[in-house]
Amino acid sequence: MIIKKDKSIIQNYFEDNSGVRGSNADFVAVAETEDDIPSFLSEMSKANTPVTIAGALTGNTASGLAFGGAVLSLEKLNQIGEIEKINDNNAVITVQAGAKTNDIKLKACSAGWMYPPDPTEKNASIGGNISTNASGGRGFKFGATRDYVKALKVVFSDGSISFVERGKYFADGNGAITFKALT
Numbered sequence: 699m700i701i702k703k704d705k706s707i708i709q710n711y712f713e714d715n716s717g718v719r720g721s722n723a724d725f726v727a728v729a730e731t732e733d734d735i736p737s738f739l740s741e742m743s744k745a746n747t748p749v750t751i752a753g754a755l756t757g758n759t760a761s762g763l764a765f766g767g768a769v770l771s772l773e774k775l776n777q778i779g780e781i782e783k784i785n786d787n788n789a790v791i792t793v794q795a796g797a798k799t800n801d802i803k804l805k806a807c808s809a810g811w812m813y814p815p816d817p818t819e820k821n822a823s824i825g826g827n828i829s830t831n832a833s834g835g836r837g838f839k840f841g842a843t844r845d846y847v848k849a850l851k852v853v854f855s856d857g858s859i860s861f862v863e864r865g866k867y868f869a870d871g872n873g874a875i876t877f878k879a880l881t
């Protein structure tokens with residue numbers, strides 16, 4: 699984990715496309731590997747320090763901007779795996795949360811596939827797209843980002859991890875969902 703505290707450097711994490719001013723944080727933690735995240739979140743949780751996840755900060759609503767606490771940036775978690783064909787019409791790809799949507803789209807195109815969601819902003823991260831359920835010009839025909847998510851590896855704020863596959867978890871009568879922790 700890289701910890702950045704220099705105000706002149708971390709200033710870049712305090713702006714997105716919303717125009718909202720006043721974002722601030724004590725420090726920015728840039729995850730270098732996925733393994734950095736559980737222990738960091740657990741530590742922050744125990745210290746009651748709020749954590750704001752920054753994707754590529756292209757958002758228009760300031761939801762990626764911190765107002766106190768820490769910023770966790772996923773910008774370095776940008777690996778894109780190989781495309782695995784399921785049948786003639788469908789394929790899957792595993793990517794890290796900080797991968798740029800445009801890079802995923804280009805990888806699909808170069809292998810003769812199409813990544814149907816086409817949010818306009820090329821520099822957004824797939825984690826941000828999933829979080830906001832981004833859609834674009836193709837949305838009316840093909841739907842939005844979440845329609846194309848088969849599974850997520852999720853790190854909760856206490857540092858626990860779950861692998862959440864579509865259709866495997868449902869809310870109970872009280873609206874609660876219990877996730878199985880990865881060991």
Ligand SMILES: Cc1cc2nc3c(=O)[nH]c(=O)nc-3n(C[C@H](O)[C@H](O)[C@H](O)COP(=O)(O)OP(=O)(O)OC[C@H]3O[C@@H](n4cnc5c(N)ncnc54)[C@H](O)[C@@H]3O)c2cc1C
Pocket residue numbers: 714715750751752753754755756757758761762763772795796816817818819821822823824825826827828829830831832833834835
């Ligand atoms: C020119 C322009 C065009 C745009 N066009 C579109 C469009 O066509 N359709 C559209 O829907 N939006 C559009 N947007 C808005 C923006 O690009 C999207 O909301 C995008 O999904 C944000 O992704 P990001 O990586 O920049 O996320 P950020 O702005 O960094 O974060 C957005 C939210 O996602 C959360 N988040 C990010 N990554 C993760 C993660 N890994 N885990 C959990 N939470 C996370 C953040 O905490 C925050 O709440 C556009 C923006 C611009 C500037």
